[in-house]
Amino acid sequence: MHSRTVWLRGWLRAVVGHVEAKIGLGILAFFGLLALSHPVLLETVWLPGIYDPRAGYDVALSHPSPPSSSHFLGTDAFGKDTFSMLLAGTWPALLAGLTAAVTTAVVALTVASLSAGFRTADRLLGILVDAGLYLPVPIVLLIFGADPRADRLTPFIFGLLFGALTGISSGALVLRSQAMPIMAAGFVDAARIAGASTRQVIFRHLLPALLPLACAYVVLAAAGAVVTQGFLSWLSYTATYNDWGTLVYWAIVTRDFTGALLWHVLLAAGAALTLLTLGFHLLAIGLRRAAALPWSSQPPPVREPRVATVVQLQPAEPS
């Protein structure tokens, strides 16, 4: 037990040691806070009649209105508060990203470890992965969401489908190619000679070694899921209504009375989407750097203090 926690802690320390990962985690935590704060704000500070993300309307202003003290990011053409809608859209985006990440991890790790452990499974799964690489994931999701009568592409279902399709195709490909050298490594041979079964090799040796890389890949998949979901909801192919993509759509479609785009709505939603994706990307960079380090076997490098040593040459004493 003890060695496992040491391993985990070492890895976490290696991840957090990278600036990119710190910033990425910070961004994700920020969005988590935003998602949590929305219901609290609606309960306490905001009047639901004015600030409700679906039906709010402020009679004191003409709409669309630019950012003001009462409406932090202005209102849209229907008189709804932009900031409230932005907060309401945070949870769907996060949920889709996280579900996609978890599903990709489960599917890709299962395929990779099965193919590394069993030769017959490798043959069959190889064909499956190869076929999966022909599938354009965004288009498949479009087809799934295309039925106007059924609102079936909820964030959870979206993440599940995106993760499964990404995991079976490129995720499995990447992790499988990483699993093969691990299975050929000396410590796996040693474990086998000591009498470990394939199952034990997979769970004790392969998966722990594969996990850091899998994390890096999976977080990238989450970023892809967030972008794709934004795109699909922008085309109104998803089931959520309070969604950043939908916000972008309405910002473009409903102009103000001069015919200009609603820039405050558009930029808010676009920036939120870009920032969240950037957070996932930065975290992935940090995770990948940490995975490249031999964190488990070596202590973190100790920096030598820089001390200028002055060597004084003295004439040898005459003996």
Next chain:
Amino acid sequence: MLRRYVLARILAGVVGIIVFLTAVFFGTRLLVPGDFADNFAVGGSAGDAARVREALALDRPVWHQYLIWLGRTFSLDLGQNPRGRPVVDQLLEALPWTLMMFVLGLGAAFLIGSRIGRWAGWRKQSLTHTTLGAATLTSVFPPWLVFLAFYTTLNLFGFSSFNDLTALDFNLWRRGPPQQLILWQMMATALLLVGLAIAAIRMLPLKWKVLARRTSFLAIPLLTVWWWSQLGILSYAGDLLAFLTLPVLVLFLLSIGDIVLVIAASMDGLADSDFVLTARAKGLTDQQVRNRHAGRVALLPALSRLTANLPFALGGLVIVEASFARLGGYRIQIPGVASVLFGSLRERDLVVTMGGLVVVGVITLLLRIVLDLIVVKLDPRIKLEKVVVRA
């Protein structure tokens, strides 16, 4: 040996594509509700529907339908849409648009992105982090934001509406030839010239090679344009290129960040490796070592990643096409494969949807074979005998 490898590769691809087709057939059945016959017998009686059902073999069991569909797909018959138009015609009309955008956008992104990545990943420079940060940012930019960035820039520079750039010149095309024909001609001439140039450069003596390679970057476009003017399609080609500028730029911006990041990442540790030291010891300049020795090695992971990401890239192209259509209130249509797919989804036209997916799969297959061949050519470690035995 190469021929055997290509054959084995194509065989493996065909097996993969059969599994893919199976997934498409049963997947669309599961995903899209409704009945084929309803689309064909709109407003008809129950008897009409039954007759359509029989004519389309929809009364047979599913596995039989599947076999029929598979057989027809392999003989390049993708069925017809409810108005009686063959799906193959519809998709062939759309294909050159998609191919043109894909080749131009991704090709430019790869040429420029690999250079930036090579430069940024070689040594830690003061600008490295800025470059990589910018690359990360462009790769997370949603397509409509990229598009809107262009839109505002154009507005700043006096294009009051972007219709100037996103519409074809109506007067030019009213009596002109079909646009697909021009697109095919444009691509064929350019590809032919590139192929000829590569072959010619290989045959040149060594002392001319460098010069020829450098001038070819300028000479090939000029020669292409000259050829177009000889064929009499120059004005049409120019209009088409102007029309495609914005989507190609968007696609370029969407894909360049990823390429820069991958190449920079695989260049990362190479500056200290042994073969670089050897090359340096031979007396090569820093630039030569970087581009010829390290850059070639770093290209391999980028290419394999590109192979894995091809369907995503095609999906990205669909996103770009759809974004343009949506932003322009469906007045701007790039009549590519994506438009066909979207139209079929709106009209619940399952046959066309399946046909579109098949076309995307086949494009992916062909591009993957080409990329695999490039990898074999680039990577001296891959011995073809081994590959053939394993495949």
